[in-house]
Amino acid sequence: MSERALSAPTVPRAQTLNIRGATLRAIYIIWKRDLIRYWRDRTRVIASLAQPVLFLFVFGSGLSASLRGSSGGFGGTGSSLQYAQFIFPGIIGMSVLFTSIFSAMSIVWDREFGFLKEVLVAPIHRSAVAIGKTLGGATQAMFQGLVILILAPLVGVKLTFLGVIEIIPMAFLFAFAVSALGVAVAARMRTMQGFQMVMNFLMMPMFFLAGALFPLGANLPGWLTVLTRLDPASYGIDAIRRVVLSSSGVSSRVLDSLGLTLFGHSLSLWTEEAVLVVFGAMMLSLAVYAFRQRD
Amino acid sequence: MSQPVIAVRDLVKTYGKVEAVRGIDLEVGPGEIFGFLGPNGAGKSTTISILCTLIRPTSGVAEVAGIDVLKDPSGVRARIGLVFQDPSLDGQLTGRENLDFHAYLYGLPGHTRKQRIDDALEIVELTERASSTVLTYSGGMRRRLEIARGILHYPQVLFLDEPTLGLDPQTRNKIWDYLHAVRTREHITIFMTTHYMDEAEFCDRIAIIDQGKIVALGTPAELKTRVGGDVVTITTPDAAAAVEQLRNVMHLEATQEDGTVRVEVSESASFMPRLFSELTIPITAVSARRPSLDDVFLKLTGRAIREQGMTSLDTMRNMGRIWGGGRR
Numbered sequence: 001m002s003e004r005a006l007s008a009p010t011v012p013r014a015q016t017l018n019i020r021g022a023t024l025r026a027i028y029i030i031w032k033r034d035l036i037r038y039w040r041d042r043t044r045v046i047a048s049l050a051q052p053v054l055f056l057f058v059f060g061s062g063l064s065a066s067l068r069g070s071s072g073g074f075g076g077t078g079s080s081l082q083y084a085q086f087i088f089p090g091i092i093g094m095s096v097l098f099t100s101i102f103s104a105m106s107i108v109w110d111r112e113f114g115f116l117k118e119v120l121v122a123p124i125h126r127s128a129v130a131i132g133k134t135l136g137g138a139t140q141a142m143f144q145g146l147v148i149l150i151l152a153p154l155v156g157v158k159l160t161f162l163g164v165i166e167i168i169p170m171a172f173l174f175a176f177a178v179s180a181l182g183v184a185v186a187a188r189m190r191t192m193q194g195f196q197m198v199m200n201f202l203m204m205p206m207f208f209l210a211g212a213l214f215p216l217g218a219n220l221p222g223w224l225t226v227l228t229r230l231d232p233a234s235y236g237i238d239a240i241r242r243v244v245l246s247s248s249g250v251s252s253r254v255l256d257s258l259g260l261t262l263f264g265h266s267l268s269l270w271t272e273e274a275v276l277v278v279f280g281a282m283m284l285s286l287a288v289y290a291f292r293q294r295d
Numbered sequence: 296m297s298q299p300v301i302a303v304r305d306l307v308k309t310y311g312k313v314e315a316v317r318g319i320d321l322e323v324g325p326g327e328i329f330g331f332l333g334p335n336g337a338g339k340s341t342t343i344s345i346l347c348t349l350i351r352p353t354s355g356v357a358e359v360a361g362i363d364v365l366k367d368p369s370g371v372r373a374r375i376g377l378v379f380q381d382p383s384l385d386g387q388l389t390g391r392e393n394l395d396f397h398a399y400l401y402g403l404p405g406h407t408r409k410q411r412i413d414d415a416l417e418i419v420e421l422t423e424r425a426s427s428t429v430l431t432y433s434g435g436m437r438r439r440l441e442i443a444r445g446i447l448h449y450p451q452v453l454f455l456d457e458p459t460l461g462l463d464p465q466t467r468n469k470i471w472d473y474l475h476a477v478r479t480r481e482h483i484t485i486f487m488t489t490h491y492m493d494e495a496e497f498c499d500r501i502a503i504i505d506q507g508k509i510v511a512l513g514t515p516a517e518l519k520t521r522v523g524g525d526v527v528t529i530t531t532p533d534a535a536a537a538v539e540q541l542r543n544v545m546h547l548e549a550t551q552e553d554g555t556v557r558v559e560v561s562e563s564a565s566f567m568p569r570l571f572s573e574l575t576i577p578i579t580a581v582s583a584r585r586p587s588l589d590d591v592f593l594k595l596t597g598r599a600i601r602e603q604g605m606t607s608l609d610t611m612r613n614m615g616r617i618w619g620g621g622r623r
Contacts, residue, residue, distance in 0.1 A: 022402040029399035037387050040428075114383035118444075121349065122400040123373040 023125040030119065030132025031139065034103065038140045045147065048099065052091045052148055056155060059213075060084035060091075081250055084155040086258065088148075089244040090212030092167075093237035096145035096175045097210070101203050103137035104182025108195045120291075130183055130287035134280075137179035138172060145171040145240075152244075163247025170243055170273070174236030177276040178206075180283035181232075187290035206233045215258040217266075232279045234260055235272040242269060298361070300325050300452055300484045301346065306355035308341050315341040317507035318355070323486060323500075325451075328478060330498035331488040332588070334598075338507040339488040340380065343456050346486070347377055360451045373401065376445030376483075380456040382437055386430040390421055390440050393429060394447055401448035415443040418480060419473050435466035442473055446481055453477065455487035459494060471497045492588040503592060510595045515588060522586035522594055524561035529570070530580040531556060540574050559586070 038045070064083040067074060074081045110116040119129055146168065152159050185202070189195040209224075210233035220228065228234050238260035245255055256266045301323040308316040316338040323329045331339050344350040346359055348368035357364045360374040384393050394412045403411060416422045419439035429437060438458060445453050455474075459467040471494070478485055487498075495501045496515050503511040503518070511518055529549075531537045537556045541549040549558040560566040563583035570581065592598075 022400075025399045025402055029396050033385065033388065033392075033396055036392060037385075040387060110385075113386075114379065114381045115385050117379060118383045118397070119400065121347070121372055121377055122397075123369045124400060 020125075022123065023128045026119075026122065026124040026128035027132040027135065030129065031136045034106070034133070034136025035139060037106075038103075038143075045144070048095070048144060049147065051098070052095050053151070055094065056084060056088065056091050056151060060087050060155065081245075081254060082156065085157050085245070085248070086215070086241075087213055088152065088155050088157050089241035090210070090237055092145045092148045092171065092240055092244070093174065093210060093212050093233065094207055095148050096141045096171055096236070097178055097207055097233055098203065099141035099144040100137050100175050100178035101182045101199055103140050104133065104179060104186040105192070105195055105199075106137075107133055107183060107186040108189050108192055111190070112192065126291040127288040129291050130187065130284060133183045133186075134176065134180045134284055134287065137182060138175040141175035141179060142168070142172045145175065157244065158248045159244070160247045163243060166243045166247070167240060170236075170239045170269075173273055173276045173280070174233070174240065177232055177236065177280035177283065180280045180287060184283045184287040184290060187287050206231055210234045210237045211260065212237050216260045217256070217258055229260075229262060232276060235267070235275040238267070239269055239272040239276075297325060299323060299358075300327075300360060301329075301486060302356075302358045303342075303346070304356045306342065306345065306357055307353045308338075308345060308350065309353045314507055316345070316352075319504070319507075319509055321502055321509065321512065323452075323484060325484055326478065326482055327500060328474065328485045328498045329487070330495045330501040331486065331504060332490065332492065332495050332501055332592075333488075333504035334490055337504045339490075339504055340456055342504070343454055343486070343488055347375060347454055348372055373448070374451050376448065376450035376453040378438070378441045378445045378453070378455040378458050380460060382441070384429045384437055384440060384444075387428055389426050389428050390416065390432070391425040393440060394444055397444045397447050403448060411447060415447050418446075418476055419443045435462055435469060438462065438466075438470055439473055442470070442477065446477055446483060449481070450483065452484045452486055455485065457488055457490070459489065459491065467491070467494065492592060495588045501588070503588075503595060505592075505596045511591065518588065518591045519586045522590045523559055524586075525559070525563040525566075525583050526586050526590055527558050527560055527563055527566060527570075527581065527583045529556040529558070529578060530554070531576055531578050533576050536576045537574065537578075540576060544573050545569065559590075 061084055064074075067083050074083045074086050107116065110119075120126075146164075149159060149164065149167070181202070182199070185198055186195055189198070209228045209231040211228060212233075216225075216228050216234060216238070242255055242259060246252065260267055260272070299322040301321070303319055303321045306316055306319040307314070319338075319342060331342065333339050341350065345352045345357055346364065348364045348371050351365065359371045362370045362374070364371050385396070388396065391412060394415060395408070398408045398412060413422070416425050419442055421436065421439055421443065424432065424436065429440065432440065442453075442455075442458070445455070458474075459470050462470065474485060474487075475497070477483060489495065498515065500512070500514050501518065502509045511521070529537060534551045534554055534556050538549045538551050541547045541556070541558060547558050547560065549556050551557075560583075567581065567583070571578070
C-alpha cells in the first residue's frame with residue numbers, strides 16, 4: 001500500500017446523515033429532472049396536441065352539426081352551448097389524463113435503461129422516488145392541459161383571466177391523482193409492454209367513463225351511472241368543465257343539468273377536488289409501498 | 296495494516312441450491328486499489344453487490360467503512376460510490392446535470408456543489424463536454440462520467456463492477472489512468488471486479504476468485520512468482536512427443552494446448568540453447584515471455600480464464616440485477 005494513501009484524508013467525508021433533509025432534496029431533483037426532460041423534448045409537447053385537436057375539431061365539429069337540429073343548443077332548450085364547447089374542457093382533461101399516465105411510464109423506462117438504480121441505491125427514503133415522480137408527472141400533465149386553452153377561441157369558448165387562474169389548481173390536482181395512479185402501477189412493472197397493457201385497460205375506460213364526451217347528469221343507464229361515478233377522472237373533468245364553461249358565460253342552470261351528480265345532488269367544486277386529493281393520496285401511498293418493497 | 300476499510304469474514308450467498316459465494320474472507324486497507332478477478336459466474340458480482348448492500352448475504356459478516364452492511368445499509372450507501380456494470384446515466388441530461396442530480400441525491404451542500412462538480416469533471420477530463428447531453432458521449436466518456444459521479448459525494452470506497460467491460464483496449468487503459476488519478480486526489484479506496492487478467496496489473500492487490508472461493512490473494516508480483524520464472528511456448532508438429540521428451544530428458548512438466556506445448560522454466564535465456572540441443576523432435580517456433588496473471592489463473596485452477604457461456608449462476612445474477620427482481 002502506498003504511503004500517500006495512508007496520510008489523513010483532507011476531503012470531507014459524509015459522517016452524519018440527515019435522511020429527512022436528503023429525501024426532500026431528492027424529491028426536488030427527481031421532479032426537476034422530469035421537467036428538464038419535458039422541456040428538452042419540445043417536439044413531444046407539440047406532437048401531443050395532435051390528438052386533442054383531432055377530437056375537438058373533427059369529432060367535436062362533426063357531432064355538433066348533427067346534434068344542432070333538435071333543440072338549438074346542447075344542454076337543453078334555450079342554451080346556445082355547442083357540443084364542441086361542451087367537450088372542450090373534456091379535451092383538457094383528456095390531455096391531462098394521458099400525459100399523467102405516460103409520464104409514469106418513464107419509471108419503467110428508467111428501470112430498463114439502468115437509471116433507476118442510481119436513484120434506488122442513494123441513501124434516501126424510497127418515498128422520494130414515488131413523490132418526486134408523481135409531482136414531476138403532475139406538473140408536466142398540468143402544462144399539457146393548460147396548453148389546450150390556446151385552442152379556446154377556435155371553438156368559441158371565452159376565457160377570463162380569473163378563469164384561467166382557477167383552472168391551474170384544478171388541472172394540477174387532477175394530474176396529481178392520475179400521476180399517482182400511474183406511478184403506483186409503474187412501480188410494479190418490469191417491462192414497457194406490461195405497463196402499456198395495464199394502462200390500456202385503465203386509461204381508455206377512465207377516459208370514456210369520465211364524461212369528457214357526454215354529459216353524466218343525463219339519463220344514463222344505471223350500470224353506466226355507477227361506473228362513471230367510480231371513475232376518479234369524472235370528478236377531475238367535471239371540475240375543469242364547471243370552471244371553464246362558467247368563465248365562458250354558461251349559466252349555472254345549464255351547467256348543473258350537464259354536470260356530475262351523486263345521488264341526485266350536484267357536486268360542489270370542493271367536493272370534487274376532495275375526491276381527487278383522497279384518491280391521489282391513496283395511490284401515492286400504494287406507490288410508496290411498492291417502491292419500499294423493492295430494494 | 297491500519298483499520299481496514301472493507302472487512303469480510305466467511306461470506307456466503309446461496310440462491311436456492313446454487314452456491315454463488317462459498318466462504319470469502321478478505322480485508323482491504325485505506326487507499327488501496329483492490330482487484331477482484333475471476334471468470335464469469337465466479338461470484339464477483341454477487342460479492343460486490345453484498346458489499347454495496349444491494350444483496351443480503353446468506354451468512355457471514357461484511358463491513359464497509361466500519362459499518363455492517365446488514366445493520367446500517369443507508370450508512371454504508373452514503374459512504375460508498377458505485378459504478379455499475381450496466382450504464383446508469385440519463386442520456387437526455389447533460390453531463391453536468393447528471394452530476395447535479397447525484398449531488399442532490401447525496402445531499403452535497405449547496406455552496407460547494409458547483410465547485411465539487413467542476414473538480415470531478417476535471418479529474419475525468421470532461422469539462423469541455425459537460426454541457427452536452429450524454430447521448431452524444433462515447434462509451435468511454437460515459438464510463439468516465441460515471442466515475443466522476445461515483446466519487447462526487449466524497450465516498451470512502453469506490454466500487455466498480457467490471458468498469459472496462461465492452462471498451463476497447465486503449466479506452467480501458469485510459470480508464471485506469473483516471474482511476475489512479477482519482478485515488479491520488481481523493482485518498483479513496485477502490486474495489487473493482489474484472490475478468491480481464493491484464494487489468495489486475497494496475498491493482499495494488501488482487502484476489503482471484505473461482506467458483507465462489509478465493510484461490511489466491513496478493514500483489515500481482517507475488518502471484519506471478521507462483522508461476523515461477525518464464526513461460527515458454529513451443530510450436531511443434533508432434534506436441535505429444537515434445538511433452539514426453541521434456542519430461543524424460545529435461546525433467547520439466549509441460550502441458551499441451553492446441554498443438555503448442557507450454558512449459559514453465561526458471562530462466563528462459565539459458566533454457567533455449569538446451570532445448571534445441573537436447574530435444575530431438577522438430578521445433579517450428581519458440582517464444583518466451585514473463586508470466587501473466589492468466590498463467591497464474593491457469594496454474595491455480597487448471598483452467599484458462601476465458602469468456603465462458605452463461606452459466607446458470609450468471610442467469611440468476613442477471614435476474615437479481617434487474618431491479619426489483621432481487622431478493623430484498
